[in-house]
Amino acid sequence: MRIATWNVNSIKQRVEPMQQWLKEREPDVVCLQEIKCVDDAFPRGMFEDMGYNVATHGQKAYNGVAILSKKPIDEIERGLPGGDGDDHARYIEAVISVDGGAVRVASIYLPNGNPAPGPKYDYKLAWMERLRAHAMSRLALEEPMVLAGDYNVIPTPDDVHDPAVWVNDALFLPATRAKFREISFLGLADAVRATSDDKGLYTFWDYQAGAFQKNNGIRIDHLMLSSQAADKLTAAGIDRATRAGEKPSDHVPVWAEFSF
DNA sequence: ATGCCTTCTAGCAGAAGA
Numbered sequence: 300m301r302i303a304t305w306n307v308n309s310i311k312q313r314v315e316p317m318q319q320w321l322k323e324r325e326p327d328v329v330c331l332q333e334i335k336c337v338d339d340a341f342p343r344g345m346f347e348d349m350g351y352n353v354a355t356h357g358q359k360a361y362n363g364v365a366i367l368s369k370k371p372i373d374e375i376e377r378g379l380p381g382g383d384g385d386d387h388a389r390y391i392e393a394v395i396s397v398d399g400g401a402v403r404v405a406s407i408y409l410p411n412g413n414p415a416p417g418p419k420y421d422y423k424l425a426w427m428e429r430l431r432a433h434a435m436s437r438l439a440l441e442e443p444m445v446l447a448g449d450y451n452v453i454p455t456p457d458d459v460h461d462p463a464v465w466v467n468d469a470l471f472l473p474a475t476r477a478k479f480r481e482i483s484f485l486g487l488a489d490a491v492r493a494t495s496d497d498k499g500l501y502t503f504w505d506y507q508a509g510a511f512q513k514n515n516g517i518r519i520d521h522l523m524l525s526s527q528a529a530d531k532l533t534a535a536g537i538d539r540a541t542r543a544g545e546k547p548s549d550h551v552p553v554w555a556e557f558s559f
Numbered sequence: 560a561t562g563c564c565t566t567c568t569a570g571c572a573g574a575a576g577a
Contacts, residue, residue: 309567361566361576412577451577503577506576
């Protein structure tokens with residue numbers, strides 16, 4: 300089974316690139332972020348025609364997440380627990396049936412947090428603590444689980460072209476990285492880093508100043524695996540070619556393949 | 560030192576993104 304994540308930066312603007320990529324990569328499950336539309340405006344029929352079931356958690360103009368799956372989607376939960384008054388659509392979780400079992404999958408759009416310090420950064424750190432608490436409770440189920448999405452976290456200096464430029468950014472501040480390590484150390488493996496030590500592996504390049512052409516990027520989209528999923532990991536990759544196509548998102552898909 | 564680019568809504572400019 301192949302599970303992918305992609306921050307599409309508006310689903311309506313990405314219909315053609317998505318169709319092309321789905322045909323080429325043939326993922327079984329896709330976690331989408333920044334769909335930037337309400338549930339009723341999601342182009343559900345297009346994906347159903349391509350053989351996918353669709354679960355969305357949309358929002359007008361901003362944010363919005365979704366899960367596509369060729370296998371049935373069960374136990375859909377929208378929103379991350381603990382957000383008193385948090386109306387951002389940034390989290391959707393579901394259980395996907397696989398041969399002889401199931402895998403729990405979440406599509407995550409973690410807050411950007413800039414400018415830092417400030418209320419947006421406070422919201423980011425609070426959201427990360429909610430994610431940590433929820434991940435801990437889910438890990439107690441001891442089942443295959445993939446928490447995939449745009450974490451808006453650069454985990455290490457090896458995950459950014461020019462670390463010095465990012466030292467005061469909410470994506471790279473020590474407190475951000477420390478919180479991400481806290482989540483990782485619960486027992487979640489980064490699929491890309493489980494399979495490669497290469498530098499220069501990025502998932503986002505700014506639209507401005509020719510960032511992609513210079514490979515001036517950052518690695519912020521991650522698939523985090525429970526040990527029961529990591530044990531079945533056979534490959535992982537980043538589809539950077541989508542960034543060179545027509546009307547690209549500023550993020551590219553990241554995927555992991557499993558023997559289940 | 561600043562904008563660079565793309566998206567959204569609203570309404571022909573401003574916010575947000577990372």
